[in-house]
Amino acid sequence: MGGQARAIRAADPGARIVPLARRLHTRTRAAGGAGALALVVLDDVGKTYRGRGGAYEAVRGVSLDLAEGEFVCLLGTSGCGKTTVLNMVAGFEAPTAGRILLDGAPVRGPGAERGVVFQGHDSLYDWLTALDNIAFGLRLRGLPKRERRARAGHFLRLVGLDGQGAKHPAELSGGMKQRIQIARALAADPRILLMDEPFGALDAMTRATLQAELSRIWAETRKTVLFITHDIEEAVALSTRVAVMTRGPGGTLKALIPVDLPYPRDRTSDGFMAVFRQVHALIHAEIHPQ
Amino acid sequence: MRDRAITVLGYLAGFALLFAVWHVAATWLARSALFPPPWPVLDRAVVLVEDGILQEQVLASLRRIAQGFLLGSAVGIPIGLAIGSFRPVRALLEPWTEFFRFIPAVAMITVSVIWFGIGEESKVFLIAYTTVFVIIISTAAGVGAVARDKIRAAQCLGATRFQVFLLVALPATLPYILTGMRLAMANSFVTIVAAELVASNDGLGKMLWDARLFMQVEDIFVALVALGLLGFAADRLFRLLIRAFAGRFNPTM
Ligand SMILES: Nc1ncnc2c1ncn2[C@@H]1O[C@H](COP(=O)(O)OP(=O)(O)OP(=O)(O)O)[C@@H](O)[C@H]1O
Numbered sequence: 001m002g003g004q005a006r007a008i009r010a011a012d013p014g015a016r017i018v019p020l021a022r023r024l025h026t027r028t029r030a031a032g033g034a035g036a037l038a039l040v041v042l043d044d045v046g047k048t049y050r051g052r053g054g055a056y057e058a059v060r061g062v063s064l065d066l067a068e069g070e071f072v073c074l075l076g077t078s079g080c081g082k083t084t085v086l087n088m089v090a091g092f093e094a095p096t097a098g099r100i101l102l103d104g105a106p107v108r109g110p111g112a113e114r115g116v117v118f119q120g121h122d123s124l125y126d127w128l129t130a131l132d133n134i135a136f137g138l139r140l141r142g143l144p145k146r147e148r149r150a151r152a153g154h155f156l157r158l159v160g161l162d163g164q165g166a167k168h169p170a171e172l173s174g175g176m177k178q179r180i181q182i183a184r185a186l187a188a189d190p191r192i193l194l195m196d197e198p199f200g201a202l203d204a205m206t207r208a209t210l211q212a213e214l215s216r217i218w219a220e221t222r223k224t225v226l227f228i229t230h231d232i233e234e235a236v237a238l239s240t241r242v243a244v245m246t247r248g249p250g251g252t253l254k255a256l257i258p259v260d261l262p263y264p265r266d267r268t269s270d271g272f273m274a275v276f277r278q279v280h281a282l283i284h285a286e287i288h289p290q
Numbered sequence: 291m292r293d294r295a296i297t298v299l300g301y302l303a304g305f306a307l308l309f310a311v312w313h314v315a316a317t318w319l320a321r322s323a324l325f326p327p328p329w330p331v332l333d334r335a336v337v338l339v340e341d342g343i344l345q346e347q348v349l350a351s352l353r354r355i356a357q358g359f360l361l362g363s364a365v366g367i368p369i370g371l372a373i374g375s376f377r378p379v380r381a382l383l384e385p386w387t388e389f390f391r392f393i394p395a396v397a398m399i400t401v402s403v404i405w406f407g408i409g410e411e412s413k414v415f416l417i418a419y420t421t422v423f424v425i426i427i428s429t430a431a432g433v434g435a436v437a438r439d440k441i442r443a444a445q446c447l448g449a450t451r452f453q454v455f456l457l458v459a460l461p462a463t464l465p466y467i468l469t470g471m472r473l474a475m476a477n478s479f480v481t482i483v484a485a486e487l488v489a490s491n492d493g494l495g496k497m498l499w500d501a502r503l504f505m506q507v508e509d510i511f512v513a514l515v516a517l518g519l520l521g522f523a524a525d526r527l528f529r530l531l532i533r534a535f536a537g538r539f540n541p542t543m
């Protein structure tokens with residue numbers, strides 16, 4: 001697969017130089033910024049969908065290292081390929097070019113080291129209570145009932161739903177369902193949390209609350225997070241780095257912006273505004289190309 | 291609780307209205323010896339119950355339905371799950387289901403009697419036949435309708451393929467299985483009457499046939515009302531089951 005990608009790049013000199021330069025850039029940033037070995041490495045990753053309507057190159061030449069403990073936001077316009085990237089890291093889909101490494105080993109499929117929070121609520125199990133949803137991953141591992149109830153209860157409290165454990169998903173609001181999803185993913189103790197626009201469908205106030213709670217949970221658990229969003233403010237508020245994507249087809253990384261601001265973040269501070277403006281300019285250029 | 295009271299009262303009123311309309315129709319609109327009003331039919335039913343005849347016929351029919359229905363379900367659910375889960379199985383078995391689906395059980399009565407004779411086997415076979423395809427189709431559709439994210443969520447919580455099947459696909463499909471069983475139960479009532487009309491020594495269908503031969507019009511109506519009430523009760527039972535397993539979680543059921 002890698003050989004094929006290299007051959008394609010060699011045929012197009014322009015495409016060869018840009019990703020290479022970008023790769024060097026990410027390498028030095030990840031190594032210098034976090035000072036640790038990368039947990040997840042995306043190496044020149046591409047995805048071309050082949051369907052009845054022909055081939056569609058959704059993602060091209062994405063290179064990104066995620067160090068342990070980082071919170072990286074993948075930011076881009078609708079349809080630029082964010083979900084495609086996440087699906088490949090999760091192992092739901094295989095890249096058609098490049099490779100994805102987890103702890104140095106290529107990703108072959110989904111696994112419990114990578115917890116996923118999905119965009120909609122479809123992924124929750126309607127027939128289980130909130131508590132049993134959270135405990136699902138522990139049940140898969142054969143943990144005894146009492147133990148998994150206790151652990152699930154801990155994560156129920158962590159996401160602020162103490163006392164709501166006996167309800168079924170149909171009895172919960174949209175924001176509560178996303179909390180359950182987060183708790184369910186965390187309870188399985190993954191190395192990295194992959195979140196696909198988890199707050200996209202929520203109203204502004206609920207979203208702000210959940211953003212603050214996610215920041216707190218991240219600080220408490222020190223999980224590595226890859227978070228997808230198309231909301232610039234959300235990206236700057238949450239992440240240690242913002243990865244900005246170009247629009248599709250062939251969406252790729254345009255820039256990696258470090259966000260060196262203290263938590264909890266003050267969205268009206270000058271520092272926040274400065275990063276916001278910088279990211280905004282990058283995204284604006286994608287929405288309105290001259 | 292209040293909803294349930296309203297439902298029960300509504301049902302009672304609905305049945306009362308049905309019998310009132312019947313009474314009006316039979317006493318004023320279409321007066322005929324061939325269309326008895328409710329009271330003589332009820333009197334006749336009491337006599338038949340006292341003689342133990344009605345229970346006997348009802349039990350004979352219900353026993354056949356239960357046997358055939360359980361057999362059909364036991365065969366249909368696993369096949370439906372397999373068709374929904376594995377593409378090659380679907381390709382292999384879809385011609386079967388799509389072929390036999392269009393040969394109604396009533397059309398199979400002759401074959402069934404030739405094969406199994408006039409005894410219990412032929413009726414149980416027919417009920418199983420009419421049950422199995424409905425259940426296969428709705429079960430397979432249920433498996434196909436399981437949200438992709440539900441399966442993916444289990445996979446990235448570390449589920450094996452078997453765990454995905456047992457803990458995600460199966461419970462998510464249960465409402466569809468029960469809905470298929472409910473439809474199949476309605477079909478079973480149609481089939482048992484047809485089968486007993488043609489080839490049986492007892493049962494409600496046989497009772498209808500004999501009553502026609504001897505022009506016992508009241509007996510015909512007793513059998514008809516018994517069928518209606520039994521079908522109604524069976525259908526309620528499945529609705530309750532579907533509610534219990536799915537209603538709370540799935541508001542559309
Ligand atoms: N299974 C697929 N087959 C064909 N094309 C696909 C498939 N999945 C995604 N695409 C295409 O790839 C592109 C990127 O899709 P993707 O879902 O990754 O976008 P996104 O950045 O997540 O957008 P949004 O913010 O709207 O969720 C889109 O043009 C989409 O039509």
Ligand SMILES: [Mg+2]
Nearest residue numbers: 082083084196
């Ligand atoms: Mg998306």
